Amino acid sequence: MQQKSLSVFTVAFFTAILVFGQTEDLHDLLKGELKTQFEELSKKSTPAYFMSYRVADEHAFIAQGAFGSLTQLKKDEGRTLNVDVRVGSYEQDHSGGASNHQGMGGFGAMRLPLNDSPEAIRQAVWLAADLKYKTAMQAFLMRDKSEEQQKKDFTRAEPTQYLEKPKTYQISQETINEWSEAITGWSSIFKEHKDLVEGSVSVRFTWGTYYFLSTEGADIRQNQSNAEIQIAASIRSEDGNIIPLHKSYFAADLWNLPAYEEVATDIEEMTEKLLQLQNAPLAEPYAGPAIFSGGASGVFFHEIFGHRIEADRLTKNDDAQTFKDKIGKRILPKFLNVTCDPTLQSIEGEYLSGTYTYDDQGVKSQKVTLVENGILKDFLRSRKPLFTGEKSNGHARAQAGLTPMSRQSNLLVTSSNQVSDEKLRKALIKVCKKQKREFGLFIEQVAGGYTMTNRYTPNAFHINPTVVYKVYTDGRPDELVRGVDLIGTPLTMFSEIEATGTQRETFYGYCGAESGYVPVTATSPAIFVGKIETQKKPEVNIDSPILTEPN
Template sequence: MKRQRVAVACVSFAGLVGAAISSVDYSAAAIKSPEPAPAAVLIDTMESELHRAMTSLGNNATDATQPKPYFLSYAVSDSDSMSMTAQFGAITGSRENRRRVADVQVRLGTAAEDNTHGDHRNSALTTIPLPLANDSDAIARTLWFATNRGYGKALDGYLKVKTEQQVRAKEEDASADFSSEKPASAILAPSPALVVDTTAWQDRLRELSGLFKQYPDVFYNNVALEATTETDYFVSSEGAKVATPNHVARLVIVARTRAADGMDLFRAETFEADEVAHLPDQKALIDKTAAMAKNLEALRGAPVTEPFNGPAILSGRASAVFFHEVLGHRLEGQRQRGDDEGQTFTKLLGKQILPTFLSVSDDPTLSEFHGTSLSGHYSYDDEGQQARRVDLIKDGVLDTFLMSRLPIASFSNTNGHGRAETGHMPTGRQGNLIVTSSKTVSDAELREMLKTEAKKQGKAYGLYFEDISSGFAVTTRRSPQAFQVIPLVVYRVYVDGRPDELVRGVSIVGTPQAALNRILATNDKQDIFNGICGAESGSIPVSAVAPAMLVSEIETQRQAQGTARPPILPPPGAASISGGKGGQ
């Protein structure tokens, strides 16, 4: 699914919301995109032009400088989207967007060694906007232009690969550059038209963002509604022909404040559904928004944490981000080959890398989990392969990796996890990472276990991580094999029975194998993280599901302090707000 660094970085959707969106007035009370184009017009043109290219390119047998492609594919993302933002009770931006983009992939040589080898993977890809009209001639002409440009790019890459192979040392992993797969044929119904009652949603966004006017110390807020309907088309010279729909809506609420010592603080809430009508009702959103604002006020007065090394509980959402960053990225197939990759788990197949009570799978076929939509759902990946569940770790033992059509020494075939943002080459990526546990206790029991562990280690407290914003993982061998996770809400849980204490400025750091081996137990309820993950194949939607977990040792450091003062001039109406609160 083509929706819209190598340290890999993942953030909640809130981290991607900008301060404003370019403004376009809506003339009607509701927007409704044009009916989706008949699949036949677009996909038949793609097939026809692809066949013409394959039978024409490299046909001159006497000219060895122009080899025939052994593989050619067209992937088209056809989407309608809308977005709307509000701040402090007023609409700040609204936009509609119609988009149709093609990725043309050309491979020269053989599957064993082609123009994508080594550092030249992107030589296969050319990206170009397609005409929005269902004009077969115009679409064919654009694909023709992109194919010719892509062929030249692929040829340049192939010549460089052949030259480099003459002078470089033997590679650690001599696997092929492309796997042999059975082509899929699945023309699913196009994604439904995008329908949004803009008048009603403008009122809802005004009300939600207006709540922050009651909190003088919140100097920035943004409430954003985003909705997209998209159909992705894929055809290849192998005979693949796939069309898959996707329809998603999300509401993101972000607010920021600044402590007296200059530390910036923010909170965010993200709500996702398969369509706008299925987002939470207004009362639920108001309650969440008010809780966010109150928590920001509390964080301003919270003490700054000191570096800590001791026991901690990560809530289900925090645990999900932890597993995504610390484990998931290192199980992506392409990270097991190449001179630059750290290959943390490459040699540990069949060995225990987690406690025996934990198992991990990745299942993009799940569209929801216990009624909550999952961002990492897709039916077919971006190489036209059917999505499938992959059991990565069984009872703590590593069983396999997340594979695209880039083989590695241990695995020569895809398992339906070749994913990419439009304009990027697909690689093995996470979809819905699911962590399950056979050693579960209640929340109350897990909390008591935290206190017991802290006492055993001579600590006055353990830490409880309630919410997580984002994180990143370094997987290259030229850098330390480390990770960092940025919590938003952290409490000290004292062993002597004192009330929990909210703290700020905490950042979780560590190395993967050490961190994963310190998990002691989990609770009996799984929670969900939905977010956007950025890596070499672009930014893609992902989900992670995990229970809260107790770790015997976690290392934290202080976040950057910041030097800017809070706003010197109070916001308009601050005196009346303060007076009103005092009289309650």
Template sequence: MNLILKKLQISSSLLPAALLSATLISTNLVTNTLFAESPTPINDPLLRAMRTELDREKTLLLPGMQKPYFVEYRLDDLTSYEAVANYGALTREEENHQRIVRVTVRIGDYAADSSSSRGDGTLELAPTDDNPEALRYALWIATDTAYKNALRAYSAKQAALKQFQSSQAQQDFAQVKPVVQVSPLVTLDLDRSEWKRRIVEASGLFASDPQVRPFAEHVQYSTANIRAIALNRYLVNTEGTTVRQGYTGYDGAISVGGQAADGMRLSRDNGTVAATAKELQSASAFRKRTLEDLKSFEELRNAPVVSADDYHGPVLFSGDASDDVLNRLFVPNIEADRPEMGTTARTTGAYSSSYKSRVLPEMLSVTDDPLQTKFDGKTLLGAYTIDDEGVPAQSVDIVVNGKLENFLIGREPVKDFSSSNGHGRAAAAQPPHSRAGVILVKASHPLSSNELNKRLLTMAKEQGRDVYAVETLGGELLPRLLYLVHPDGTRQLVRGAVFDELDNRSLRSDIVAVGNDPYVSNSLGPVPQTTIAPSMLFDDIGVKRATLEQQKLPYYAPPALSGK
């Protein structure tokens, strides 16, 4: 968020003086009939200021220019905290609080307007106190700029559309009923002193705990951090929608790593993510997880490199690994981002031509239900009741018995989907896009963990060879903890592998069995999301040795450890 602040400061300083001094021309013309009446006044100074300024600017007009049919004000009030520890010492601690307004102005009408598939809107820093006059001034400046930008964009878009023979098939913006919802404000609730103590201890365990101290010299970095976010979002628009809602998120992370004797870089990254501070791991659990990561890092160092022989065969993915696979290969493709003008594709994803086609095995169905707030007693970060475009959240059956039946849609229609299903979501200060909330994968005939492992071993015996099981994945779906599974059931940790041809075809055709062990993965990304998926057994995945060049080991020995 500091980057956002810096960009806003730079962009404001570069605005022409004439633009900053330009005023919005008010007229006595009758307000556009699409504008809804303001809702009953609400006891919130920010919402009142936003509605007051919006009502004043309903009469936006420049001589000879079109009048907006839709104006939206969004204010993001973001508080963030982060503390970082390295090698047993606190190295950084910072807290930020800022407010940013995003003003969107649309010229034209719902069928064809000035919008772009990349997102629209003008940003302006807002006062961090509750001064209504200062907020209205920021809104005025941002609205003036957004209006002028929309006029230029509308003219350019109309000219561009003339290049195409067929007319635009879908509306640019879906009309919805206004909603009013004012939820309680959220705040950070973190015991900072306690968590600083925890991360300092965790980052120094490699050197202080007797269990891992014997191989402490192999650890080249040891980092722990705690991150917390509280976002209160205010939204008003000329349709009459007034929403105030927010969420909190917490992430306690651990990262340790170094090199094997042959120079291969290895790491273990882990953590605890929760919607509330009280749902983070306890101090003892956080310490235990750190020690387990340090031990598994040392096991990785001593593990053999995966065989150089080509392998295509069974691979069992844990629920943790399955979540990562789905978040990488499946979820982005059911979020219906609209393609550029002049294209006939339904969306920009790999499933743009897969509507009503099979994208998963018949045994699997997938639902996105943002209204589900808990699963197995755990609060779900991806849950919400109103999306970031003021549309009530809906449960959507995306895949039914393997067949793609729906996409996740915001207010930007795509082919065959003319209305929003409540999935327009936005990162702080960013425009909304179609995004997932709570993804839940269900199987018609799930197996127990014992049955799933027996199925894997049966395949190994039938094929007369070793097979694989993966517990955790890293970026780019790289296996972090990959085990060679022998036909007798014993397992051997290996390193240096990559998956080959793990893609959407694999999701559609290679999953042969699914567990009954759903794993909840909360993600505190720019847009909070939750994916809940079980273990999955693939029958034909390629595993091969990575071809990365190994780096030299450190020339110098690490500092001597103290006697503590």
């Protein structure tokens, strides 16, 4: 079962020193080894026709606290090598046809030393390449080469040289102290509320230099960084259910995260919301109209739409291939446009975390128009074509150590049918009245979701709303409810989108799929959906502790 999930994560700020400059040795060593190894492997009786090295030289600073205490403080670093060796030819190689997509995977990942020790690096590269070649060669020999093949197994990429200067950061003791103090300060706000079972704040800053070298002439070195603050709190309701809320802040580095006061205010608001949720009634299963806030709508599009336009998955026979044959056809309402743009650094001044210059197969990132006026125009493509003649559009992505495949970056939903929030609300009430409903739903916040795209399980999605209101038709104030899970199937849901709001919101997350976790964003206006379906959340009944909290 393939399950793609989006989870909420977060980031941080303050002082540290940016440091430029690192020796070129790793780069030079990789270049030399790639040449030597390819010369050797291309002479084999079952020759390699392509090789690449991908190295992630990553660093992290992590701090975490709960209820006014510091619970974790660490710095981490690691270098991960991924070797790809392809056997056969671009037209027909070991990665196989539709039934053997994951033939690309197998061995090939290896830890590299943190320093540029030539001997240690050479041996790790040798072992990774040797193992990878063997896996590929055996797969190629076992492949039925007589099968009819209409498209290539792998497309060429332009030879590219793009070398950013390696960039790193020194996290000083002063910075560590500042962050420790901030975290204990923020998380101590949760101590005021005795029914909270979780009240934690974490800060994570990751940065790295990413190398991609190939026998086609790719020579790429780019820097990336991501900082996040994550707030997570849960409260125990009267019936023992645990109700969670999360909030995240993302930025390119620690120094661009929100100020202390802003986060502290949000924590106060979050605890206030939790206290309201604690006494909120449990929602009954519902089928009817709803409004999704921009953030909730972003998750909705990421899960329901985004994972179904990732082309690599559509090449597999066991995938439901929802949109495979829909190019040029209407799949969304006429007023909607959807793009995926990894070149976009920010939107209206707001940082986007799904940005990169080159993808993990050495292809320049590019904006892809996926849907125009409701018509499907394109897919997110890696170097494994879905149709004859296609090339990558720079969306092959992977976590360090895993094999890249087509993934989302910065998904952006726009609309030509925008109405004010007030009108959207009126539209909801009007539809409810017409259907003789007492109320509709407003889904304000979601924590993430997942979807399944294979054809052996229901092709359904699941979104995890955390803040949901009943919007009454008779003028009563909106009522906060809890215990709502949003479920459904994609095609039905798309046909029910009736209008959008004007305010855009961005949801940030780490998306998990076959090639691991990658940072993504999904920006969307609020949407009005004619019919959604919800079910009750699973109950987590936990009694209160027998004794009260000490002190």
